[in-house]
Amino acid sequence: MTVASPRLTAVGSVSSYAFWGDDGKALAEFYAAALGWTVAQEFPDENGVPTAFLVTGGSTTFVFYTAKEFKAPDWPKDELPFHLDLAFDDVPAAEQRLLELGASKPGHQPGGERWTVLLDPSGQPFCISTGWSEGS
Template identity: 55%
Template sequence: MSDENSSTGPVPLSGKIMCHALWARDGRRLADFYATALGTEVSRTYPGEDGSDVAFALHVDGAMYLFYTSASYRAPNWPEEELPFHMDFSFPDVRAAEERLLQLGATKPAHQPGGKYWTVLLDPSGQPFCIHGTH
């Protein structure tokens, strides 16, 4: 099947992102962490081939976030390794949010490239994410 229309050229695409997926050694723990951070809860689980739950979904502002359990997951060695992507979050009170996220299991690495503009934390799986104050 061709993506070209003979009279008008390429057919324009208008896809939308429906899901952001992340892997961790413990998908449920990571889903619970982000659900709490974002003020929601895990809304659905998905079984693996053996019938046990291996994926955990939560929804925020119409987007689904899916957290998979993977025994072979390895956290990135950041900042030595570049990241394929990361998430940024904003909070009205960034200091209070940082404190709460650390209580929930995040850690704060020594490397902080954002200066006064953002703070890097590592989620419970070791994946970096950034927090900002609401502008």
């Protein structure tokens, strides 16, 4: 017996992506500079201390939080629940700029020529490449 179900429609959308680190403001400033975006707003904790920082490029929003007990993953030993993939037209130039902004480059590079892994100032891995296309 087949049970008819009502047609489902989208009822929500992603409003922002949130990240925790030892210094939310430094992370917000790093990613804003990396992407050419702006730190648009700060949010205080219950004591009035800014602890969340909203970064936007218009259509996408990230929120970076200061977490008092944050511990960066021991990558590649620790599996990551998620990470960012950032696309740039000129990956070598982007890598140099990101390193100047405070990223570091670990020795473990599993992407070969397809992508480069960097660590943001909080020690969390992210990848840079020319982006993904169908069939790649």
